[in-house]
Amino acid sequence: MQDNPPVSSARRAITRRQILMGAAALGLSAGSSARVSAQTWPSQNILLVVPFTPGGSTDILARLLGQRLEAAVKNPVIVESRPGAGGSVGVGSVARATPDGHTLVMGHIGTFAVNPALYPKLAYDPMKSFEPVSGIANVHNMLVVHPDVPAKSLQELIDYAKQNPGKLNYASGGIGSAAHIATVALCDRTGMSMTHVPYRGTAPAVTDLLGGRVQVMFTGAPNLVQHVEGGTMRALAVSGLSRLEAAPTVPTVAELGFPGFEASQWYGILVPAGTTKPIVDRLNAEIRAAMGAPEIAERLSLEGAEVWTTTPDEFRRHIASEMARWGDLVKRAGIKPE
Template sequence: MRFFSTKAKSLGFAVAASVLSFSAFAQSWPSGNVNVVVPWPPGGPSDIAARPLGKGLNENLGKPFVIDNRAGGGGNIGTAAVVRSKPDGQTLLVTSSAPIVINPSLYKNMTFDPLKDLAPVTNLLRVPLVLVVHPSMPAKNLKELMAYIQAKKGDFSFASSGNGTPQHLTGELFSSTTKLQMNHVPYKGSAPAISDLLGGHVPMMFDSTIAIMPHIKSGKVKVIAITSAQRSPLLPDVPTFAESGVPAIESYAWYGLFAPAGTPKDVIAKINAEAQKVMKGADFQKVLHDTGSAYVGDTPENFSKFVHAEHAKWGKVVKDSGATVD
């Protein structure tokens, strides 16, 4: 009994020491410069979330949070770099949903599994998409647009900001849900896709409110419907797809904060708490307002559940559409 008691005490001390060690690790975070990888070119929507977040964390914690844009491979290159980094909270990822919940189904050869190799910290932005058409299109609402596309019998195209983006897959979801035949025209980003839409070279596209709002306000595009569950305060006169008779179309371009898998839970908890402090500040609240996003800061556990649900949803859309990249 004395031997068992001694072993139990030793085990207890070891567990306590481990807990104290992890706690001290969290207390010391960040220990130096934090590298915030954005796996997209500078100036994109992920930057709109990452830069005010990094600025706020820098101001609150007194350590530099350096935005590191590593574009390529549909977000896979920068994301893979975070996966390979040391799980100590000194390297973080801010990305759109594509490399997390779409690319695993779209790319045949992924070098990482985002559900296993990344630790969700919190959602940062959740932005609805808008279905817009060139002003010359005769359709004034979704019902008229669907009739117009059907009459084209497959001779109709829609643009997107690239293969595997939420914009692309929302178009595929719309096509499969409504049984309408449409040809996908991918571009390298929203800007060139919008440029061709404005020029009348493509008749229709889905895009986030972040990118398309200036062109809606200027009247250079005609807006048909929004993919959110409720109308957006930025576009109060624009009906949702549900209001327009197609309730299956609910879609968002979302942007989240992640760390490498294996990062201690108390470090994740501290990063989450500090990120949410920034998100509740005036600078980030302005970002939420300007992009039409509600506050979406959440616990790591709830964000993980959201990510898994999105993975299942978009995996099915990819499979049903037959979309592939490599």
């Protein structure tokens, strides 16, 4: 058997040029495809998944964004609730969706910062299963009590809880929910002790607080402002570093003797990993434009929230820092899923 004949240097140079030209052509083709994909997006209905039951802050914000996004891109945006396992069911379903920009998830502090520490076998990785698109809003938690609770201030609530161990129950939208973690953070900082009563979503928790079946709640202000104004709940404090325009007389926890305390909820849009950068950038631009309208800022402000938009990289860094912060609290408090 004879060896292959030697290849001349000229022939090697031609072959190398052909390979390089072919690779460049493929790269151009791939880039053109990505650009066309971004230019023709959306080509079908957009599904925006809310991983909780309807009626909470996540649902309120998703529907507000969905309406604005639909008007901007001239394409239907369907908001769908997929609750379960602290939001993990809905978020996990989006992680497995086709990465074409037509399936979005409303991420928030619970599903992306708390759940990784709460669930040892989470069906998604917050940092690897998604492409962050943009933050959309910050929602300050409001600490409220049923009118039958004698406390008229945060300090009076702390004193009452210490003097009446086991008497106060606080509600949340579920174990590991933003309301649960915020209340744990408050108790950790103040030394207060109350019994946790988890519900399957914020709406039923608020209903039972109104009925007096639970006495305390520390959750997103948009769910509570109307009840505070109506006198069916009493507001004692808010969780941000500044007061809410919607409730200017309610002090922050920080100014009531606990400097630096902050336990607000954040929300943002993510898409499945593998979604091309042109589509992510197009989505980011559309979302930031939608949330940047003055009437949106005014609407959110009246409900106790504020617009918070980011670049994809800024949102990714924020998720990573929040995972470290709240994951540490979950472990220290020994919080376990049901």
